[in-house]
Amino acid sequence: MHHLLLRSIAPLLMAAPLACVAQAQGKLLLTGGVSSIDGAAGGGLSPWALTGSYATAGQIGATAYLTRLPVQDYGFTGYGAAVAFGERAELSIARQDLSAGATGAALGLPGLRLKQTILGAKVRLGGDAVLDADTWMPQLALGVEYKHLDAGGLAPTLSALGAKRQGVDVYLSATKLFLAQSTLVNLTLRATRANQNGLLGFGGTASGSYSLVPEVSIAYLLNKQWAVGVEYRVKPDKLNPSILGDALREDDWKDVFVAWAPNKHVSLTVAYVDLGGIVPGVQPRRQRGVYGSIQFAY
């Protein structure tokens, strides 16, 4: 079975470098980031100021990804695509699907799946994350994520909690590769009302206003193809308190990751992710798991 899989993938991986000559391939390997779970280019959890794909000025590039993150009591699947216009602008679309497992059953909703569609747009305001090696100036980008949640059977509960079904996140990212140290640092500031990134709606009765939360990624480049790093995403906690007390308290997200880009057409990211509590009132365990993501670039 594995032998067959390898035989079918191997020609793709080997043919890719030949196809590269004709494509929009103007950026250095790994400098398009990977696909974050909201669809924008960056790390796994957060959008960065880098634009996706390998398109640089005068080129148009596209990426598509599939991500799986099974944790103890839930299963997360994400997939989407993005288009980059040079290194100036990026548009993305993403779908997220969280299967609620036993928690759904406990809430009287067996088989509950929370599904979200995210439309993203990002504009690079200035700076060059890689080439501005003689200044402290980072690459800066402003982004917007319009999120629409299909809560299935949970919709009435979210209404009762005062959580809306759609919301908009706005973020500012600053990304810099400290070349002489082979280290990339990203800081994202996100204005959001999303509960669990939007999977539990937006805002709540007790707290309907926007929060400004920071997200940090640090990556070390081992060589042209491999990078390792960590991410930390502070989360707002707008459904705590709620009419259910602190049952919907949420935690920050964090991970440790490894990314591999064998060529400019495919990259693989594996991470160990800690999502903290998800509906801890029903399921108190910290949700941790191994994240796998594959991205194709054209």
Place this chain on the structure above:
Amino acid sequence: MRSARRLWRAGALALLMGVGAASIAGAADDGLYRALGGEEGIAHIVDGMIDRAYADERIKRKFDGVNPKALKESIRKQFCQLSGGPCVYDGETMAKSHAHLALDKADFNALVEDLQLAMDAQRVPFAVQNRLLALLAPMHRDIITR
């Protein structure tokens, strides 16, 4: 009063220019120069980079009419000085020598990749490669004109 302020400003400007000149001149010591293999190592790296560039479909046309030997000699001196070696680069500025080529970022990055491959062939460790690239990268502002 006004002349004192002017004196301070002139002094601050001179200090900044001195610092700027020092960073443009490259590494304060010759650690990077030695890590790149000294005169011989840099010669191999530059030869490898230019040989690859002349064969690189993406950018080879940009080198039409340019004498590769003279180009290699010029770049060798530049890399030597930049990395803290005992050379003085007395060639043309980056702006003047590249202005007529209408280079874009893809062209610039293509040459960077050829340089990376040349350093890979010389077994220069990745972290050391990036130290050299960090000194070269700011030149993109004078080299990219499109």
